[in-house]
Amino acid sequence: MKAEAWLFVICSVFFVLVAPAYWLIAKDPTGTSALVMTALLMLLVTFYLGFHASRMEPRPEDRKDAEIAEGAGELGFFPPYSWWPLWCAATLGLIVFGTAMGAWWLLIIGVGLGSIALCGWIYEYYRGEHAH
Structure with missing residues (x-):
């Protein structure tokens, strides 16, 4: 989950930087509040993933010394077609x-x-x- 946490860190930093820039350029309260809320939601997911990534055992995707065979096995149930x-x-x-x-x-x-x-x-x- 560390890779996912880092993706959300990057997105959080982006929205934290874009929100004040948008306010200075556009002076639009609606868009600025939407960007601020997006940044806060990204930070919420970032802290959640970071918290759980630090407490759980690393997955094969998170380890640099992992082998491809360690990620083998059943991935889940994928339903067939449905109308x-x-x-x-x-x-x-x-x-x-x-x-x-x-x-x-x-x-x-x-x-x-x-x-x-x-x-x-x-x-x-x-x-x-x-x-x-």
Whole structure:
């Protein structure tokens, strides 16, 4: 995690330097506050990663003397293709469109179909071809 922490240190320094420069050049309070908040969030992640990197045992990626074989093994579960995110996005679009047009009946239909699509996405690994 030291490599990730250093990436966030670099980004934090960048935003800490850019925020006052932006204020001096543009005098825009909205953009300046957005840059200051971005810098603070980057610092938050930097301290979190740095704190945990100092307390945990170094990963093979963090050690200079590590061999490639030390990083071998299972990396995790990668799900196969799924149609459910498409239906969840389509129903979300229907909900947003219904809200924007003031058609509350369309919003209700979108919420009903969206709940079905979300349940299908959550439970897709419990039945069918990819069941565990």
